[in-house]
Amino acid sequence: MSYLLAPFAYDFMQRAFIAALLVGVLCSVMGTYVVLRRLSFIGDGIAHASFAGIVIAYLRGADYYIGAAVVAVLTALGIGYVHRKGKVSLDTSIGVLFTGAFALGIFLMSRQRSYTVDLQSFLFGDVLSVTRADLWLIVALGAIIALAVIILYRPLLFASFDPVVAEASGIRAPILDYTLLVLLALTITVSLQSVGIVLVAALLVTPAAAAYQLTNRFAPMMALAVGFGAVSGVGGLYVSYYLRSSSGATIVLLATLLFFLAVGLKRFIKRQRA
Amino acid sequence: MEAIALRDVHVCYDAFVALDGVDLVVGQGQALGIVGPNGSGKSTLLKSIAGLLQPSSGSLCVLGTSPKSLEPGAIAYVPQVEAVDWSFPATVWDVVAMGRFPRIPFWRRFSRADREIVNHALEAVQMESLAKRHIAHLSGGQQQRVFLARALAQQPRLLLLDEPTTGVDHATEEALRLVVRDLVAQGMPVLMTTHDLDRVTEWFDLLCVMDRHILAFGTPEEVVDSGAYAAIREHTHTHGHLRHDHAPHEGHADHPEVRPI
Numbered sequence: 001m002s003y004l005l006a007p008f009a010y011d012f013m014q015r016a017f018i019a020a021l022l023v024g025v026l027c028s029v030m031g032t033y034v035v036l037r038r039l040s041f042i043g044d045g046i047a048h049a050s051f052a053g054i055v056i057a058y059l060r061g062a063d064y065y066i067g068a069a070v071v072a073v074l075t076a077l078g079i080g081y082v083h084r085k086g087k088v089s090l091d092t093s094i095g096v097l098f099t100g101a102f103a104l105g106i107f108l109m110s111r112q113r114s115y116t117v118d119l120q121s122f123l124f125g126d127v128l129s130v131t132r133a134d135l136w137l138i139v140a141l142g143a144i145i146a147l148a149v150i151i152l153y154r155p156l157l158f159a160s161f162d163p164v165v166a167e168a169s170g171i172r173a174p175i176l177d178y179t180l181l182v183l184l185a186l187t188i189t190v191s192l193q194s195v196g197i198v199l200v201a202a203l204l205v206t207p208a209a210a211a212y213q214l215t216n217r218f219a220p221m222m223a224l225a226v227g228f229g230a231v232s233g234v235g236g237l238y239v240s241y242y243l244r245s246s247s248g249a250t251i252v253l254l255a256t257l258l259f260f261l262a263v264g265l266k267r268f269i270k271r272q273r274a
Numbered sequence: 275m276e277a278i279a280l281r282d283v284h285v286c287y288d289a290f291v292a293l294d295g296v297d298l299v300v301g302q303g304q305a306l307g308i309v310g311p312n313g314s315g316k317s318t319l320l321k322s323i324a325g326l327l328q329p330s331s332g333s334l335c336v337l338g339t340s341p342k343s344l345e346p347g348a349i350a351y352v353p354q355v356e357a358v359d360w361s362f363p364a365t366v367w368d369v370v371a372m373g374r375f376p377r378i379p380f381w382r383r384f385s386r387a388d389r390e391i392v393n394h395a396l397e398a399v400q401m402e403s404l405a406k407r408h409i410a411h412l413s414g415g416q417q418q419r420v421f422l423a424r425a426l427a428q429q430p431r432l433l434l435l436d437e438p439t440t441g442v443d444h445a446t447e448e449a450l451r452l453v454v455r456d457l458v459a460q461g462m463p464v465l466m467t468t469h470d471l472d473r474v475t476e477w478f479d480l481l482c483v484m485d486r487h488i489l490a491f492g493t494p495e496e497v498v499d500s501g502a503y504a505a506i507r508e509h510t511h512t513h514g515h516l517r518h519d520h521a522p523h524e525g526h527a528d529h530p531e532v533r534p535i
Contacts (some may be wrong), residue, residue: 170346
């Protein structure tokens with residue numbers, strides 16, 4: 001028991017556990033839509049692009065999160081616009097824009113003499129460095145995202161399955177699409193410090209993909225995904241504490257392990273039925 | 275009041291004119307069949323009436339106003355079954371229940387009355403025994419029935435069907451026809467595109483033949499007697515199904531500009 005509680009002796013570990021739990025849950029809720037609407041590349045693109053925002057905010061002495069959020073939301077809206085207009089193929093436009101923005105971030109960072117470990121922590125994530133203020137921000141944005149998903153649950157579900165019919169029956173599908181992208185951008189923003197730019201897309205996709213293996217209804221899929229995300233976040237942090245490994249990487253590896261367990265379980269159940 | 279009134283409606287995709295001056299009037303309690311070759315703008319016409327496409331010119335009046343200003347749920351649009359991903363995590367019941375969503379504001383629960391409406395819709399298309407089945411495990415005819423049941427659950431004031439009889443079994447076609455005729459008898463306006471020219475008199479009160487504009491319009495009998503219908507009919511018999519050798523950008527006109535994200 002003391003072994004289990006040992007990490008909680010430290011303030012920063014308590015904050016880290018809360019952050020990992022919230023990020024795991026939020027990413028899994030949004031991840032359900034990401035998987036069903038095939039947005040994972042968009043998620044990856046938004047995360048990478050936001051690095052430019054983080055660096056610019058750092059250089060101007062502003063809050064990282066605000067820089068990341070502004071760039072992430074703008075990127076999300078831009079991607080949505082390009083997608084809706086459909087003149088340029090989506091993967092091409094994301095490929096061009098997000099690598100460009102990411103390179104801009106690296107470029108600006110490399111020109112700084114004093115450059116710097118804490119910017120790198122955004123690349124690979126460092127949940128242990130979450131401050132009290134960071135945590136409040138995660139809680140506040142998390143509450144906004146959760147509220148939006150509750151209010152928009154039914155229209156989002158309808159539009160995820162059949163956007164054309166949803167729109168014909170009076171659901172404002174274009175506005176919903178943009179809203180979903182903005183929520184995705186905010187989720188990514190609050191997750192950056194915990195799991196990092198490079199790995200956040202994994203936390204968006206993997207728990208929901210694992211849940212998709214085990215159920216074929218929407219609400220149970222989201223619930224299971226949340227469970228997997230929470231276990232990955234908290235469990236991953238535990239493991240990283242004892243193995244002295246990178247927290248973000250350990251969280252994502254645990255989620256990946258859960259995914260393969262889910263695939264195995266699905267096969268097992270199928271064989272039992274056959 | 276007419277249910278639908280189009281005057282000189284044009285719809286363009288970039289430079290391609292999909293609808294070139296369509297005039298059309300349909301009253302309450304009338305079923306209109308729309309026939310025409312591939313690429314003739316049949317789906318474009320339905321999508322414009324559903325408010326999914328904006329006419330570049332002309333006037334389009336649906337249930338007394340523009341489609342976008344109707345209350346949520348007023349228009350039920352039944353697309354071709356290929357339009358969605360049938361591996362989506364949902365049962366038959368879940369999909370039909372989505373028909374209720376436009377009618378329920380977010381603060382209201384999915385009530386017992388909603389459940390009964392969904393069950394009734396499933397019974398109307400004889401799918402109640404498959405309510406718990408995952409949608410990935412349905413035949414084409416069953417998918418079409420699910421889509422119609424979803425539209426019924428919506429309790430719309432206008433029903434638009436895009437080739438619901440294409441590729442379905444005879445029993446499904448008959449089930450669809452009975453549901454549609456029942457709705458029409460209750461005063462619902464129904465517009466439906468079709469490739470099946472054999473049973474138009476049993477399905478429809480009105481029939482129109484179109485190729486980017488209306489070539490012939492009237493009762494099915496009248497249109498059958500007109501040359502436009504005969505020309506298409508001949509084409510059909512020669513080639514086995516309707517097609518049009520000179521359709522510009524074939525298929526383009528039937529593809530939606532509404533993209534899922």
